[in-house]
Amino acid sequence: MKTHAETWLHVLAAVATVACLGCVKGEQAGQSGDSTARNLTLAPTESTAAIRDVPAGRPEAAKPTSTPEHKTPAPAPKPPAPAPPTTLTAAAGTRVPLAISDTITTRHVKAGDPFTATVSAAVKDAQGHVVIPAGSTVQGTVDAAEARKPGGSGRLVLSVHSVTVRGTTYPVLGSIASMDTVEQGRGVTTGDAEKVGAGAAAGAIVGKLIGKDTKGALIGGLVGAAAGAGAARETRSIDVVLPKGAAVTFRLDAPLTVKRG
Numbered sequence: 526m527k528t529h530a531e532t533w534l535h536v537l538a539a540v541a542t543v544a545c546l547g548c549v550k551g552e553q554a555g556q557s558g559d560s561t562a563r564n565l566t567l568a569p570t571e572s573t574a575a576i577r578d579v580p581a582g583r584p585e586a587a588k589p590t591s592t593p594e595h596k597t598p599a600p601a602p603k604p605p606a607p608a609p610p611t612t613l614t615a616a617a618g619t620r621v622p623l624a625i626s627d628t629i630t631t632r633h634v635k636a637g638d639p640f641t642a643t644v645s646a647a648v649k650d651a652q653g654h655v656v657i658p659a660g661s662t663v664q665g666t667v668d669a670a671e672a673r674k675p676g677g678s679g680r681l682v683l684s685v686h687s688v689t690v691r692g693t694t695y696p697v698l699g700s701i702a703s704m705d706t707v708e709q710g711r712g713v714t715t716g717d718a719e720k721v722g723a724g725a726a727a728g729a730i731v732g733k734l735i736g737k738d739t740k741g742a743l744i745g746g747l748v749g750a751a752a753g754a755g756a757a758r759e760t761r762s763i764d765v766v767l768p769k770g771a772a773v774t775f776r777l778d779a780p781l782t783v784k785r786g
Contacts, residue, residue: 611785618776625773638667658691658786663688663697682701683701705768
């Protein structure tokens with residue numbers, strides 16, 4: 526029969542054996558955990574290695590260079606239009622139609638008096654550009670204004686000196702080609718009546734001397750009056766008149782250059 530001490534030794538041995546087994550299992554479990562951890566840590570490396578081990582795909586073949594298409598060259602740009610001229614010129618010989626602004630009569634004007642006229646129609650150059658617009662003003666003077674002499678004819682002469690175009694006045698050289706003048710008699714004047722009266726008186730005296738009576742004087746007076754009236758008609762003045770608005774044509778004797786509007 527085992528003693529009490531031997532029994533406790535057997536118990537202690539069993540306990541030690543169980544403890545050793547537990548340590549061995551713990552070490553095995555720890556080694557298994559360490560191995561798992563190492564596997565997890567190395568997995569990316571192994572995965573990366575696996576990815577790197579995959580052979581790279583074939584490079585894309587270079588595309589052949591396409592032949593450039595033939596393009597029609599763009600048309601050359603049009604040259605800029607030339608700048609319009611800054612001046613315009615009416616050639617010598619150009620006729621300028623005018624309308625007189627106020628009535629001119631030899632009865633009231635004298636040589637050297639000024640007059641004005643208006644351009645009645647636009648004056649253009651050879652290209653059709655308006656050099657002198659209608660409505661432009663012309664300035665001039667009356668060079669000669671003479672009433673008709675007994676038995677003769679009077680005359681009215683005008684001279685143009687300048688024209689105002691678009692606010693600027695230019696000197697001009699030219700002459701009057703034509704103008705619509707009219708002749709106007711002054712009617713019976715005091716001088717005419719005197720001439721008629723003198724003729725009548727002279728005729729009456731002559732008739733009385735010839736006829737020796739009143740009847741002769743009357744006939745002589747009538748004859749003398751008729752003679753006096755004839756003398757008045759032959760010597761009375763006739764005015765040359767250029768009515769307001771009358772047409773006058775002015776001809777340029779030299780080119781006229783003006784600024785373009």
